[in-house]
Amino acid sequence: MSLPVSSTNAGKELKLLHYIYRQPNLDEIRGHPQKVIDLIHEFEKDSLFMNVGAEKGKVVTNLIDELKPKTMIELGCYVGYSAILFGEAVRRNGGERYLSLELNPEFAAIANMLVELAGLRDFVCIIFGRSDLSLHKLLTSGELKKVELLFIDHYKPAYTTDLKLCEHFGAIVPGSVLAADNVLYPGNPPYLEYVRSTVEQKREAAKSGPSQSYNTTGMAERTVESFVGKDDVPTFDFVGNPNLVYQSQLCQPEGLQTYNVGVVGYGFSAKIFHIPFVKEVPELKLYAIVQRTPKQDDDAEKDHPGVKSFRTTEEMVQDPAIDVVIITTAPDSHFAQCKLALEAGKHVVCEKPFTPTTQEADDLIAIAKKNNKQLAVFQNRRWDADFVTLSKLVKNGSLGRISEYETHFDRHRPEEPASDSHKWKNKVIPGGSAIYDLGTHLLDQAVHLLGLPARVTGFIGSARAANTSSYEDSFTVLLHYANGTMVTAKATVVSPEDEQLRFWVRGDKGSFKKYHLDIQEDQLKAGIMPQDKGYGREPSERYGALTTIQNGKPVKEVVPTVEPPTYTEYYRKLVRALNGEGELPASGAEAREVIRLIELARESSRTGRTLGV
Ligand SMILES: C[S@@+](CC[C@H](N)C(=O)[O-])C[C@H]1O[C@@H](n2cnc3c(N)ncnc32)[C@H](O)[C@@H]1O
Structure with a gap:
């Protein structure tokens, strides 16, 4: 054996x-x-x-x-x-x-x-x-x-x-x-x-x-x-003693508080980024889903038997059993949906981008406060494995004082999307465009790690030759910090690279360079779920490299990407916060600062000026 x-x-x-x-x-x-x-x-x-x-x-x-x-x-x-x-x-x-x-x-x-x-x-x-x-x-x-x-x-x-x-x-x-x-x-x-x-x-x-x-x-x-190969078999084949009778009792830890969750919207975001993670956290119960128009092959009720199904948020928030509402609809609806849920006495998790304007963000923060409810925004990329790895290097001083922090979300999609594409991500709507969609991730990570900058410069527009819809598909935003650190956040749709640059962060002690976007989104799209083996783990060929100067010469070493707590951590942290045991995973107030930076970047781009924060 x-x-x-x-x-x-x-x-x-x-x-x-x-x-x-x-x-x-x-x-x-x-x-x-x-x-x-x-x-x-x-x-x-x-x-x-x-x-x-x-x-x-x-x-x-x-x-x-x-x-x-x-x-x-x-x-x-x-x-x-x-x-x-x-x-x-x-x-x-x-x-x-x-x-x-x-x-x-x-x-x-x-x-x-x-x-x-x-x-x-x-x-x-x-x-x-x-x-x-x-x-x-x-x-x-x-x-x-x-x-x-x-x-x-x-x-x-x-x-x-x-x-x-x-x-x-x-x-x-x-x-x-x-x-x-x-x-x-x-x-x-x-x-x-x-x-x-x-x-x-x-x-x-x-x-x-x-x-x-x-x-x-x-x-x-x-x-x-886990622990053993998938072909492992027990060493002994015993039937046991069928004559024994057990008294079975389920012991929940004292004070294990559970929360019923209602999800608004049943599109990509709900199916890929929220429901699989809610299901991973014992304290959260997927209780209801709002799907406006179920279809034969796309029906929340069929996909989640036993979970309540509603057609409108108005109806769902009337259900007193619901504790937390997750808003996964398009950004131009976030304000109204969040308001509805908060005023009905529910805690809210809002998909990013939080709101199209700072004013709306401020209003929602005030509504949450008035109703004594928690308002969180789904800045899930704080739990990207590569970002967690980079954060560790920055925090443990491996890079020294950061002078340049370059962060990218580049793809090569030079053709204009079809005009009948239903995705809000290709439409000109309030809270649409690449800076709201991808920029919220890049800017949130930078602010989460380095704090708020002093000034902002933005260049926002389209990198595509044809752009009949005027959708702003690309941006470069510079964040200038009081201590001299410069953040460059970029996303473009014209980047014919075999490996897309993700991070290039340089300090006076070391430089960290990493290609490829975090693997979790691709895995989720491919049907690999948080509970599956290998979920969130980056293959070694995608690891980043740290270069330091030793004896006057640059020496490069591979930095294994950490095994991340994965996006499940967002919801675990949410539960701790609801229990009064810690901070929200990303609060409305924090997300509001990111929206403010986006507004400043847009104004800077329009006026050609660098603006104070
Ligand atoms: C969930 S952890 C145990 C945690 C531990 N009881 C505690 O609370 O600190 C599971 C452990 O079981 C071990 N394990 C898995 N299969 C095993 C087996 N067949 N025999 C003995 N240990 C095993 C794993 O290596 C792992 O360390």
């Missing part, structure tokens, strides 16, 4: 280890599990870690306090967060040991060091290897006779097979308690079905014998392929 090679490399996990072990007060941390946990929380703010986390952790520590197990086992140790948190609770409750099973040798090694630092080395035992092999050894050697409390948090398809393994060896006894994470998100229908089946149902199913493969029904492809 071969040991599957884990596909995860432990880059950020190793950085976590360095971060913790480089703390100047290491001696004060040593022997204090909670201090190690706090440092893990502190470090993981910027990246995505797989820890069970504080809220769900509390559900399990409450169980430990109640059950006081002598031995507790967990499947899936990762870097040891739960082993430290739960190990300490088991020890505090008079327990004897905590066994933690982990497949990935790097994670197991990191966890060992953190457990040691937490002072739990003699209590928590991390067993490296795949869980079925480790469990088999523990059960057949007699080392583990019965399961008191089992925390299941590893490879989702193995939840049921590992449980059956324990059942087979008689380790599940009356009083055994299983705590399984992630059964709702990302979801584990076969496990839930198994523990909720009656004895009769299980006996019936057992007649066909062991399945010899994992049951992955209802699981996302990324879930099935």
Whole structure:
């Protein structure tokens, strides 16, 4: 039997280890599990870690306090967060040991060091290897006779097979308690079905014998392929003990507040940029969609059974069950739609560009305030992997003082779009044109990273030879900063390049150059969803390069694009803000500043003057 090679490399996990072990007060941390946990929380703010986390952790520590197990086992140790948190609770409750099973040798090694630092080395035992092999050894050697409390948090398809393994060896006894994470998100229908089946149902199913493969029904492809290769099979084929009866209880972390979401519009933006991400966040429930004219092959009701369907926003906002309204219609409708939703007492997420004018943005901000509702704007490109990578380089000083920040959104589409094209993106409407469409992304990123400039110069127009509609398809905007930094934000439709330049940022210590637009939009268009394997991850041939001067000579190194939290982070952050636990992912007030810069750039372009902000 071969040991599957884990596909995860432990880059950020190793950085976590360095971060913790480089703390100047290491001696004060040593022997204090909670201090190690706090440092893990502190470090993981910027990246995505797989820890069970504080809220769900509390559900399990409450169980430990109640059950006081002598031995507790967990499947899936990762870097040891739960082993430290739960190990300490088991020890505090008079327990004897905590066994933690982990497949990935790097994670197991990191966890060992953190457990040691937490002072739990003699209590928590991390067993490296795949869980079925480790469990088999523990059960057949007699080392583990019965399961008191089992925390299941590893490879989702193995939840049921590992449980059956324990059942087979008689380790599940009356009083055994299983705590399984992630059964709702990302979801584990076969496990839930198994523990909720009656004895009769299980006996019936057992007649066909062991399945010899994992049951992955209802699981996302990324879930099935994570940690192990997609062809992985369980090592043992046990039917388990169909005579056992489980009491199944769903434990939501205390205070898990959920929000019903209504989406206005059912076009590209709703389908690609909002609904898939709303569905990724457990606290958000896709509740309703406004689609003015459903068609045979384009019907929200059919695509999302069980989700309410409305024809108008007016009707939808009357539904008292809706908490958050997402506006995905064309920009010239944003003001009216946002106003309607805010005045009906809903929180609002407005697609970018926020509004055609600063005046409308200010009015909406005031309406939100008056109604005591949150108003956010979907500046999702703050979570582009390349922008997150660049931001890290700027913030950690790799580039030194930034003198030039060049940011592009160029394509080669020199032909004028057909006049019957229905896309607002090719029409002359308030809030239309490239500067509103693409400029909002580029300018928002620049302001998010560097702050507001002192002055603006704009050149806005069409790069196409034929432009009968007068649609402004291209722009160059210069942002002049008080400290001398110059931002050049450009988008054009005439750029016959094989690789389009995305960022070129130069400072007195280094220069970062990157080609290609972030991969998420293309993946979404190709049907690759946030839960799919590889979503958001940039292939290495698209990585950017950092050039620094060493010994008087330029030295170039490839900078791997970070694994981004993806656009899902926008909605996670929104939930935290709605819970009163942080800032909005991008507020109306922040988006208003971008609209102001656009207005100034347009005026500058019209008058040929550079304007103060
Ligand atoms: C969600 S993480 C566990 C998080 C951890 N319980 C915590 O809260 O800190 C899942 C872990 O399970 C490990 N894993 C996946 N499949 C496994 C298997 N078959 N046996 C043992 N560990 C496995 C992965 O390498 C990963 O580290």
